Amino acid sequence: MKKEILIKNARVVDPSQKLDKICDVCVSGGVFAGRVSESAEVVDASGLVLAPGFVDMHVHLREPGQTSKESVETGTAAAAAGGFTTIVAMPNTIPAADSAASIRLINDIISETAKVRVLQSACITEGRSGVKLAPFGTLRKLGVVAVTDDGSCVQSAELMRNAMQYADMFGLLVMDHCQENTLTASGQMHEGEWSARLGLGGWPAAAEDIIVARDAILAYYTKSRIHLQHISSALSVGIIRSAKKRGIRISAEATPHHLTLTDESLKDYDTNFKMCPPLRSAGDVNALVEGLADGTIDVIATDHAPHSETDKDREFDCAPFGITGLETAFSVCHEALVRSGKMPLSRLVEAMSTKPAQILGIGAGTLAEGANADFVLIDENAEYVYNTTLSRSKNSPWFGKKLRAKVVATYLGGEKIY
Amino acid sequence: MVSEDLMKGFSWPRKDMISTENLTRAEIDRIFAMADVFRESLKNDKTKLPYLKGKVVVSLFFEPSTRTRTAFEMAAHKLGADVISVASNISSSVKGETLKDTARNIEALMADMIIVRHSSSGAAKYLADRVKIPVINAGDGAHAHPTQALLDAFTMRQKFGGDFRGKKITILGDILFSRVARSNIYLLKTLGASVTLVGPSTLVPKEFEKLGVRICYNLAEAVSDADVVMLLRIQHERQSATHFPSISEYANVFGLGIDRENLLKEGAFIMHPGPINRGVELDTPLADSPRSVILNQVTNGVAVRMAVMNLCMHHTQKNS
Numbered sequence: 001m002k003k004e005i006l007i008k009n010a011r012v013v014d015p016s017q018k019l020d021k022i023c024d025v026c027v028s029g030g031v032f033a034g035r036v037s038e039s040a041e042v043v044d045a046s047g048l049v050l051a052p053g054f055v056d057m058h059v060h061l062r063e064p065g066q067t068s069k070e071s072v073e074t075g076t077a078a079a080a081a082g083g084f085t086t087i088v089a090m091p092n093t094i095p096a097a098d099s100a101a102s103i104r105l106i107n108d109i110i111s112e113t114a115k116v117r118v119l120q121s122a123c124i125t126e127g128r129s130g131v132k133l134a135p136f137g138t139l140r141k142l143g144v145v146a147v148t149d150d151g152s153c154v155q156s157a158e159l160m161r162n163a164m165q166y167a168d169m170f171g172l173l174v175m176d177h178c179q180e181n182t183l184t185a186s187g188q189m190h191e192g193e194w195s196a197r198l199g200l201g202g203w204p205a206a207a208e209d210i211i212v213a214r215d216a217i218l219a220y221y222t223k224s225r226i227h228l229q230h231i232s233s234a235l236s237v238g239i240i241r242s243a244k245k246r247g248i249r250i251s252a253e254a255t256p257h258h259l260t261l262t263d264e265s266l267k268d269y270d271t272n273f274k275m276c277p278p279l280r281s282a283g284d285v286n287a288l289v290e291g292l293a294d295g296t297i298d299v300i301a302t303d304h305a306p307h308s309e310t311d312k313d314r315e316f317d318c319a320p321f322g323i324t325g326l327e328t329a330f331s332v333c334h335e336a337l338v339r340s341g342k343m344p345l346s347r348l349v350e351a352m353s354t355k356p357a358q359i360l361g362i363g364a365g366t367l368a369e370g371a372n373a374d375f376v377l378i379d380e381n382a383e384y385v386y387n388t389t390l391s392r393s394k395n396s397p398w399f400g401k402k403l404r405a406k407v408v409a410t411y412l413g414g415e416k417i418y
Numbered sequence: 419m420v421s422e423d424l425m426k427g428f429s430w431p432r433k434d435m436i437s438t439e440n441l442t443r444a445e446i447d448r449i450f451a452m453a454d455v456f457r458e459s460l461k462n463d464k465t466k467l468p469y470l471k472g473k474v475v476v477s478l479f480f481e482p483s484t485r486t487r488t489a490f491e492m493a494a495h496k497l498g499a500d501v502i503s504v505a506s507n508i509s510s511s512v513k514g515e516t517l518k519d520t521a522r523n524i525e526a527l528m529a530d531m532i533i534v535r536h537s538s539s540g541a542a543k544y545l546a547d548r549v550k551i552p553v554i555n556a557g558d559g560a561h562a563h564p565t566q567a568l569l570d571a572f573t574m575r576q577k578f579g580g581d582f583r584g585k586k587i588t589i590l591g592d593i594l595f596s597r598v599a600r601s602n603i604y605l606l607k608t609l610g611a612s613v614t615l616v617g618p619s620t621l622v623p624k625e626f627e628k629l630g631v632r633i634c635y636n637l638a639e640a641v642s643d644a645d646v647v648m649l650l651r652i653q654h655e656r657q658s659a660t661h662f663p664s665i666s667e668y669a670n671v672f673g674l675g676i677d678r679e680n681l682l683k684e685g686a687f688i689m690h691p692g693p694i695n696r697g698v699e700l701d702t703p704l705a706d707s708p709r710s711v712i713l714n715q716v717t718n719g720v721a722v723r724m725a726v727m728n729l730c731m732h733h734t735q736k737n738s
Contacts, residue, residue: 186657188539191625192625193625193628195625196594196623196625196626196628196629197600197628197629198539198540198561199539199558199559199560199561199562199597199600200539200540200559200560200561268543269539269540269543269544313518314516314517314518314544315517315536315538315540315541315544316538316539316540316541316544317537317538317539317559318538
């Protein structure tokens with residue numbers, strides 16, 4: 001007999017069906033259903049929000065190769081705790097996910113240890129070296145959903161043009177980490193007042209803007225599709241907005257930290273505020289929030305980038321870029337975007353579930369009948385101190401801090417996994 | 419001989435000397451007053467002073483330095499401390515040991531103070547937060563070089579007395595990569611002076627205006643009303659190779675050649691933290707002219723560092 005669940009009294013927020021009201025949700029046999037029998041398990045979700053499970057397009061699981069930082073098992077456990085039921089793993093593993101052999105290896109690890117749905121991305125170029133295209137057609141057959149050299153940016157416009165055109169043939173999403181390398185050679189933080197004060201190498205917003213403009217132009221020229229990762233600059237938001245107006249097939253993501261923190265956070269040289277791209281000015285943060293509210297920025301992605309304490313507890317120049325984000329994304333964004341009145345809860349849910357699912361072309365991010373019963377229960381009024389983590393690393397600027405609004409339960413295919 | 423009660427009736431709250439940014443006027447005055455005493459003793463007395471007798475000072479230089487290191491070690495010797503020098507090419511850093519482990523090992527060896535120079539901005543604070551003994555920053559990346567700024571201001575004070583208000587100081591050269599410039603800006607602002615920065619626009623970015631200084635790209639205008647012109651060493655190496663065309667172009671546009679002495683107002687004097695590129699940022703006749711106080715800076719450097727080391731060694735900071 002099929003397992004049945006009836007979730008009662010929750011405020012149900014499903015942007016895919018333009019739904020935001022208190023109603024019942026039924027699950028039968030792991031998928032959402034129109035109704036359930038009398039014998040269904042009843043969950044009373046009074047006072048809670050029920051939303052589609054979150055989809056994170058940008059996660060570093062570090063396996064294989066860097067399991068002192070994270071593994072598929074620990075990273076997906078953290079994902080479940082943060083309400084994410086589907087995540088896209090970045091390909092900058094060791095070895096890089098750029099060949100059939102490495103994708104098969106990763107697929108095996110995922111099927112044995114993952115606690116949420118993990119989709120794999122592959123490299124644009126072999127070894128992420130920016131020289132030679134990876135075998136997209138072969139990788140697509142092995143289930144790869146997107147290609148990116150994340151952590152690096154393809155510098156050659158000619159190669160990027162071909163990557164976009166070639167990938168489009170397979171319906172493969174090209175995602176770009178936008179960084180013009182010559183402008184960031186000695187970059188440690190956003191170039192501005194605080195880099196001047198701190199004497200840290202500047203990483204100008206222009207380094208991102210140049211590649212955002214280049215990619216928009218290439219997408220326009222080749223009529224192919226491009227997704228821009230972790231956008232951080234106000235001018236980039238403007239470029240993307242006008243590209244969309246022109247009908248260019250472009251989408252973009254922003255991280256919780258770029259939507260909420262500024263470069264001033266670096267004043268004590270705390271390496272848990274060191275990430276790539278760097279935290280920028282208040283003007284950039286405001287432009288990102290505005291862009292997210294009006295849909296210029298389509299999705300929120302965490303860029304969850306775990307690093308061990310040994311890696312991060314170094315002189316600033318020596319510490320690696322990146323912070324964790326899966327467990328804190330919802331709380332941090334809810335506080336800064338919804339509680340502050342900058343956008344409705346439904347827009348936040350859309351940016352964290354419906355939109356990324358649409359861009360990836362997967363049937364997640366919805367509570368529609370027949371879809372996998374991946375959903376979260378959220379207590380908007382919960383308060384907690386973020387001081388334990390299921391991730392193997394705790395390189396988060398919010399570690400030890402008090403947060404509000406919490407995912408209190410995560411269901412995957414109708415099973416409670418957190 | 420200096421009076422024994424130099425420290426009496428006074429408490430110094432800082433374990434470390436990392437930056438001039440948060441130094442108060444009272445703290446600066448205290449350092450200067452103590453440096454005055456040490457400056458006199460250096461002139462008159464060849465014997466060591468006893469203030470750091472029995473203490474072990476480790477000088478940990480991860481970057482090459484001649485004059486700063488010598489001045490610190492001289493200062494420690496004059497205060498009666500034992501000095502151990504650790505240079506980066508012989509330290510464990512070449513074997514991959516982290517700065518944290520190096521520092522903890524030095525502390526475990528019962529050292530009493532660390533003088534550190536490091537190429538990474540923030541490294542001195544990083545170290546200071548992780549050891550219980552005092553840490554004196556001898557230069558961290560492009561961030562800070564507090565004792566250099568203190569000795570510079572101490573030298574100016576000898577010239578125009580204790581009151582910096584209304585005094586105009588122009589800093590000329592590579593500001594972007596200069597920890598000396600940053601530390602001087604903060605200190606001089608606290609003392610009440612006005613600061614002008616001048617140099618190529620690529621090395622004197624507009625962001626520095628946020629630090630409360632005037633920025634100028636015209637040499638004549640920048641130095642015409644200055645009481646002090648502080649020159650910084652200009653280099654054309656890897657980190658600044660694309661910031662300006664060549665050393666000779668720099669000398670043509672921003673060099674303080676002998677033919678430009680007439681741009682300076684009467685009584686204005688010239689400072690340089692060294693080492694000087696003669697003929698580039700400064701011509702030899704000017705460097706050696708009565709306007710130059712460059713050698714006073716060097717001698718003052720020992721006295722000021724004695725004061726800083728003595729104060730921090732006898733700090734009253736809690737939880738350290």
